[in-house]
Amino acid sequence: MSGVLHGAAAFRSGAISATAAVAETLDRISRLDAGLGCFTRLFARQALDEAQVQDRARAQGRRLGPLAGVAFAVKDLFDLAGVTTTAGAASRLDAPPAARDADAVARMRAAGAILVGTLNMDEFAYGFVTRNAHFGTTRNPRDQARLAGGSSGGSAAAVAAGMLPVTLGSDTNGSIRIPAALCGVYGLRPGRGAVSVRGCFPLAPSLDTVGYFAATAQDFPLLFGTLKDDGASNPVMETPRVATLGGWFARNVTPDLQVAIGRIGERLGARGTIELPEVERARSAAFLITAAEAGNLHLPALRTRAGAFDPETRDRFLAGALIPAAAILQAQRFRRWFIARTFEAMGDHDILLAPAAPGVAPRIDDPVIQVGGRSVSARVQLGLFTQPVSLLGFPVLTVPVAAASGLSMGVQLIAKPGGEALLFRAAQALEEDGLVGMAPVQDRDVHTAFA
Amino acid sequence: MMQSPSDIMLALAEFSGIEIPAAYRPGVIGNLALIQAHMQQVMAFPIPEDIAFACEDRP
Numbered sequence: 193m194s195g196v197l198h199g200a201a202a203f204r205s206g207a208i209s210a211t212a213a214v215a216e217t218l219d220r221i222s223r224l225d226a227g228l229g230c231f232t233r234l235f236a237r238q239a240l241d242e243a244q245v246q247d248r249a250r251a252q253g254r255r256l257g258p259l260a261g262v263a264f265a266v267k268d269l270f271d272l273a274g275v276t277t278t279a280g281a282a283s284r285l286d287a288p289p290a291a292r293d294a295d296a297v298a299r300m301r302a303a304g305a306i307l308v309g310t311l312n313m314d315e316f317a318y319g320f321v322t323r324n325a326h327f328g329t330t331r332n333p334r335d336q337a338r339l340a341g342g343s344s345g346g347s348a349a350a351v352a353a354g355m356l357p358v359t360l361g362s363d364t365n366g367s368i369r370i371p372a373a374l375c376g377v378y379g380l381r382p383g384r385g386a387v388s389v390r391g392c393f394p395l396a397p398s399l400d401t402v403g404y405f406a407a408t409a410q411d412f413p414l415l416f417g418t419l420k421d422d423g424a425s426n427p428v429m430e431t432p433r434v435a436t437l438g439g440w441f442a443r444n445v446t447p448d449l450q451v452a453i454g455r456i457g458e459r460l461g462a463r464g465t466i467e468l469p470e471v472e473r474a475r476s477a478a479f480l481i482t483a484a485e486a487g488n489l490h491l492p493a494l495r496t497r498a499g500a501f502d503p504e505t506r507d508r509f510l511a512g513a514l515i516p517a518a519a520i521l522q523a524q525r526f527r528r529w530f531i532a533r534t535f536e537a538m539g540d541h542d543i544l545l546a547p548a549a550p551g552v553a554p555r556i557d558d559p560v561i562q563v564g565g566r567s568v569s570a571r572v573q574l575g576l577f578t579q580p581v582s583l584l585g586f587p588v589l590t591v592p593v594a595a596a597s598g599l600s601m602g603v604q605l606i607a608k609p610g611g612e613a614l615l616f617r618a619a620q621a622l623e624e625d626g627l628v629g630m631a632p633v634q635d636r637d638v639h640t641a642f643a
Numbered sequence: 644m645m646q647s648p649s650d651i652m653l654a655l656a657e658f659s660g661i662e663i664p665a666a667y668r669p670g671v672i673g674n675l676a677l678i679q680a681h682m683q684q685v686m687a688f689p690i691p692e693d694i695a696f697a698c699e700d701r702p
Contacts (some may be wrong), residue, residue: 473688475681476682479678480681480685481660495662503670505673511674514653514656514671522685523685526694529691529694598700
């Protein structure tokens with residue numbers, strides 16, 4: 193699968209028509225998705241119609257958007273005009289259709305990108321595994337016996353399998369960064385407020401962000417330029433000062449991921465290790481804020497239609513709705529303290545390096561990870577290294593690195609607010625040197641027998 | 644008799660008009676135990692008085 197820039201250039205130059213590009217995409221999806229479970233809905237007819245309109249526009253010499261001829265899909269929590277937003281929940285299948293596109297979708301379409309479908313996720317985005325009671329489990333294209341990660345698992349797996357060059361997702365506590373790591377693709381959680389979340393079904397509004405997955409680091413500036421709010425991110429031209437995060441972020445990490453982080457640090461000229469204060473407490477604060485905001489959001493539906501929820505999600509929401517106000521006030525105050533102390537700890541450093549997940553994707557039939565020598569639930573605990581960073585609201589780009597096993601792992605590149613462009617430049621340099629990158633998945637290795 | 648933290652939270656839920664059906668209680672109590680551990684982490688931290696509450700923090 194070529195990237196967004198490549199696909200857009202091929203269309204503009206006439207090397208391929210939009211109709212042929214979309215037809216090729218749909219064909220690939222039809223061949224591979226039965227074994228992966230990435231898609232929840234396909235809009236084949238509409239996508240082909242839109243592609244024909246673009247082909248005619250090009251033939252007439254009309255101006256085309258920078259993403260014309262490029263197919264994309266979205267996590268099933270983005271509003272699409274005329275379509276019901278399921279948020280991965282059976283309880284929302286009969287909800288009224290959205291009146292208009294989510295802002296991020298509208299911006300992609302305005303730039304010429306062609307929507308082909310919606311992608312699987314954990315119910316209401318509350319999980320790290322993409323095991324959905326109604327829509328099924330999304331399997332990891334690198335090993336279908338393993339989890340894709342979540343909650344934007346369908347979005348990550350679709351890019352990893354080469355079905356699409358770009359997909360949209362959301363990240364509250366790691367829902368872009370974790371599946372990006374486990375599926376072996378790039379995933380951006382922009383800084384809070386950089387990309388509009390309007391029209392996205394919320395999980396925890398004070399932590400939610402909208403971001404995207406892509407196959408190559410080269411595509412990130414164009415995509416961010418398309419999606420960002422006016423004024424977000426300032427390009428920085430100087431060489432970034434880099435440090436590796438130690439302490440909490442150096443424990444429970446597999447040896448090959450530690451080596452990968454070391455190599456990335458060396459290439460970026462990392463100047464030692466920084467320890468952030470109270471990281472474990474930051475994770476707890478993010479956990480409580482998420483649980484309380486999500487629980488409160490869903491309480492009306494839980495009162496009337498609790499039986500329609502996935503039992504695991506239902507029980508988590510109900511428990512979250514019972515968290516005392518004192519704990520939430522304290523967690524939000526701690527959040528301000530943690531942000532201030534992190535700025536101090538970063539000093540003049542521009543980028544911090546940290547693992548995105550402890551190692552490779554857990555097996556579907558044994559969905560656990562090792563933390564402190566104990567096996568714990570991947571669904572709840574995979575956010576070990578992403579949750580504390582969510583509390584900061586800083587921009588984070590997960591870059592994929594290969595594990596010795598052939599599976600994938602991920603490293604978080606974390607910048608200060610407005611530092612997205614710095615992250616893109618660093619990732620491009622790493623990709624050019626072959627230290628990070630999306631390894632292609634061979635079609636013959638994707639088995640439909642898993643359907 | 645001393646009640647467990649989960650019992651107290653469930654009683655408070657009832658007080659607030661949030662009904663937890665008996666069939667859901669084991670799952671909810673399991674999650675409350677996890678929440679309790681995180682609450683203890685957060686509540687034990689001495690935050691300076693000049694750090695005020697703000698729910699829509701952007702760094």
